[in-house]
Amino acid sequence: MEQPRDMASKLSEQGYRLTPQRLMILSAIDNSDNHISADEIYAQIVAKYPNVNISTVYRTLELLKRLGLVTETDLGEGRVRYHPAVKGHHHHLLCQGCGAIIDLDEPLLASLKNTLLREYNFLPDLRHLAILGRCLKCS
Amino acid sequence: MEQPRDMASKLSEQGYRLTPQRLMILSAIDNSDNHISADEIYAQIVAKYPNVNISTVYRTLELLKRLGLVTETDLGEGRVRYHPAVKGHHHHLLCQGCGAIIDLDEPLLASLKNTLLREYNFLPDLRHLAILGRCLKCS
DNA sequence: CTTGTATTTGCAACCAGTTTCAATAAAAAT
DNA sequence: ATTTTTATTGAAACTGGTTGCAAATACAAG
Known part of the structure; x- marks a missing residue:
């Protein structure tokens, strides 16, 4: 069940760089039981590294979506939530x-x-x- | 096939006011063959009445959606399109x-x-x- | 035809998300 | 180890859409 490493290795297999920002985003997604929003990921990261930018979070989520590593759900709350693909579809x-x-x-x-x-x-x-x-x- | 009047009368039946803004929005929706976006409705109206506000367009679309008079489709182009409900579902x-x-x-x-x-x-x-x-x- | 009032509007500020672009940093080549 | 290449980032501006609030107006009642 070592998800962040798993997603990380898939990223690097495909030639994407494993930047500290990306690794932090991956572990934030993976550590959240339920579905997590971009804001929540950002808030978690910015607490430790204040210079990280929200657009990096959105860009990384976009990339993970494209690679099929996370799925996105719009529960009609005016923001979208993310979920690791390996944790199952529902x-x-x-x-x-x-x-x-x-x-x-x-x-x-x-x-x-x-x-x-x-x-x-x-x-x-x-x-x-x-x-x-x-x-x-x-x- | 008198759609705008139809939608208008449904609005007033339900106790909503028939403001000029609403009537213009209704006819813009109805006159468009294909699906129309909020921008397009707004552009059409603002050409004749420059002081009409885009938020009125969004509020009216929201209302029409709630009453089931228009349906909404997100074709993944970063904006949503609207279609009169009576013109059929697809x-x-x-x-x-x-x-x-x-x-x-x-x-x-x-x-x-x-x-x-x-x-x-x-x-x-x-x-x-x-x-x-x-x-x-x-x- | 006026008056009263609840609905609706315009405006400005706001929100989630995207995009452009120059600066930076990872990895590859020397 | 240094340079070159290329991906990635941060910052700021922008997009589609929403919201709070005071001013305006449709409509009902007198």
Whole structure:
């Protein structure tokens, strides 16, 4: 379960530099149990190294996303949250009425995925999806 | 097919005021064939009435969304586009590799919708969804 | 046709995230 | 060890969108 090293080695395998900033960002992501936001990562780092810039955090997250090392979820709170890809994929149903978040099993979307692949030659990225709508009480 | 009047009357039925700003926004949305962005609506209006403010456009779009009169799609271009709800629902597959946009049939998501309703008591809002991923060439 | 009032607007400040560009630092070449 | 190349960073400006608040106005009641 040595995630930060794992992500770090994947970065360097692909020719990206292992800068102190990147390593700090990786361990912040990995040490957070739940989903972490860019702000939270930044706040954690800036406490020790005040000259690190928020745009570096965003750029690194962008890179990690592109390499498939983290996934992103928009839970409708006006900011996006990040999660290490290796810790598993999952989905959320987000009620627009009461704000409830219902976790969703991964395989539920498998059939949609297959259909899109078969009928549209399209490989959807359904890791960590948030579907908006309304729960029974609110609809 | 008298859309703006239709949306306008729904607004006033619900007790919302029919201000000139709102009427201009409604007709801008309705006159655009394709999906229109907040900027585009604003640019159209400000050309005739320079003192109208962009935040009014955003506030009105928010309201129309809440009342289900327009739907919103994020095609990954860094801004969101709007579409009158009565003009029909449709979905897009958006390739992250080449940027291709594949239109998707409405009923395809019906089975997902039913499953979520049956197994999770959740009524998803799947009008005008954009699914990110990769087309065959790019994957 | 005025008056009262709650809704709506414009403005300015703000927020999350992105971009440009010159300065810096890691790794490669000498 | 020094230089060169190239990736990365910090700073500042910018983008799309939101929010708080005082001023304005649509509409209902008199």
